[in-house]
Amino acid sequence: xxxxxxxxxxxxxxxxxxxxxxxxxxxxxxxxxxxxxxxxxxxxxxxxxxxxxxxxxxxxxxxxxxxxxxxxxxxxxxxxxxxxxxxxxxxxxxxxxxxxxxxxxxxxxxxxxxxxxxxxxxxxxxxxxxxxxxxxxxxxxxxxxxxxxxxxxxxxxxxxxxxxxxxxxxxxxxxxx
Amino acid sequence: xxxxxxxxxxxxxxxxxxxxxxxxxxxxxxxxxxxxxxxxxxxxxxxxxxxxxxxxxxxxxxxxxxxxxxxxxxxxxxxxxxxxxxxxxxxxxxxxxxxxxxxxxxxxxxxxxxxxxxxxxxxxxxxxxxxxxxxxxxxxxxxxxxxxxxxxxxxxxxxxxxxxxxxxxxxxxxxxxxxxxxxxxxxxxxxxxxxxxxxxxxx
Numbered sequence: 001x002x003x004x005x006x007x008x009x010x011x012x013x014x015x016x017x018x019x020x021x022x023x024x025x026x027x028x029x030x031x032x033x034x035x036x037x038x039x040x041x042x043x044x045x046x047x048x049x050x051x052x053x054x055x056x057x058x059x060x061x062x063x064x065x066x067x068x069x070x071x072x073x074x075x076x077x078x079x080x081x082x083x084x085x086x087x088x089x090x091x092x093x094x095x096x097x098x099x100x101x102x103x104x105x106x107x108x109x110x111x112x113x114x115x116x117x118x119x120x121x122x123x124x125x126x127x128x129x130x131x132x133x134x135x136x137x138x139x140x141x142x143x144x145x146x147x148x149x150x151x152x153x154x155x156x157x158x159x160x161x162x163x164x165x166x167x168x169x170x171x172x173x174x175x176x177x
Numbered sequence: 178x179x180x181x182x183x184x185x186x187x188x189x190x191x192x193x194x195x196x197x198x199x200x201x202x203x204x205x206x207x208x209x210x211x212x213x214x215x216x217x218x219x220x221x222x223x224x225x226x227x228x229x230x231x232x233x234x235x236x237x238x239x240x241x242x243x244x245x246x247x248x249x250x251x252x253x254x255x256x257x258x259x260x261x262x263x264x265x266x267x268x269x270x271x272x273x274x275x276x277x278x279x280x281x282x283x284x285x286x287x288x289x290x291x292x293x294x295x296x297x298x299x300x301x302x303x304x305x306x307x308x309x310x311x312x313x314x315x316x317x318x319x320x321x322x323x324x325x326x327x328x329x330x331x332x333x334x335x336x337x338x339x340x341x342x343x344x345x346x347x348x349x350x351x352x353x354x355x356x357x358x359x360x361x362x363x364x365x366x367x368x369x370x371x372x373x374x375x376x377x378x379x380x
Contacts, residue, residue: 021360051301
């Protein structure tokens with residue numbers, strides 16, 4: 001029981017920090033969650049982490065909810081709720097109080113500078129996310145081919161990525177990977 | 178915030194800034210607020226924002242394109258998930274705490290329940306050979322999806338030859354993705370540098 005409480009506290013601390021650090025969306029925080037959950041706390045294997053990210057990509061809802069799956073896998077339903085509340089909660093409180101004050105600093109130059117400055121950092125973070133997931137999901141030429149095909153469909157066509165995810169899952173279920 | 182003041186005029190909430198100039202805009206009720214966010218969250222695969230723009234601006238006419246862009250800029254400026262911020266801010270502006278709650282519960286409630294169900298199924302059956310095979314394919318495809326997102330975002334920096342910003346992105350990528358340094362440390366160094374560069378370049 002004591003161990004469970006400690007795990008929930010660790011989840012709460014991790015996601016409170018990430019609630020403030022996830023510039024440019026929740027996907028930016030994925031490498032840090034991977035570092036902590038897999039390398040630091042040994043809550044799950046590398047493969048389990050990638051499985052959960054993949055399931056979250058295939059499910060409806062905001063990207064941020066992959067933290068719900070992470071929390072669920074680490075500490076059951078309480079873990080899922082703690083991860084979700086602490087990832088979204090601090091940011092919600094900030095948004096709540098800034099919502100009506102924003103008009104006062106909307107046109108200040110420092111506002112534009114902060115916003116412009118966050119863009120390249122968040123791009124670097126999302127590229128890091130792509131690298132970490134691709135490294136774990138690709139272990140031979142067949143999985144690499146699936147990754148390349150999904151990239152091509154998503155990047156060069158207007159076909160919904162959902163079809164690519166479905167097709168790749170079907171290829172896997174057929175035992176071809 | 179001024180939730181008390183809002184509750185006295187539930188039928189006519191404070192209109193968003195440009196509503197007076199756009200009489201064809203619709204001001205949602207609390208129930209519609211919940212349903213609108215519920216709809217975008219359940220149809221939003223791989224991110225909800227694109228669906229939010231179409232639903233709120235075109236289908237439901239809750240806001241003008243300019244208002245949406247303005248709101249979105251604020252959400253990007255704030256820490257945390259953008260779409261969660263958007264639900265809170267739009268909800269607060271209309272109905273105070275109750276508006277924020279209606280929008281947030283509509284956005285997060287249903288998919289969180291789905292995720293918990295999916296997580297339970299994964300914990301129980303994830304090691305079965307059939308699931309393993311399917312997940313191997315799904316994970317490889319998810320990686321392709323994330324690479325596409327990353328390339329789409331990085332493209333403007335390369336195309337417009339923003340070499341300083343590109344350098345910031347590459348250093349951040351290397352520190353986090355290759356060296357796997359702690360995110361807090363990296364951001365404490367890179368964000369001030371990047372903001373200073375943006376400040377210096379403004380004109």
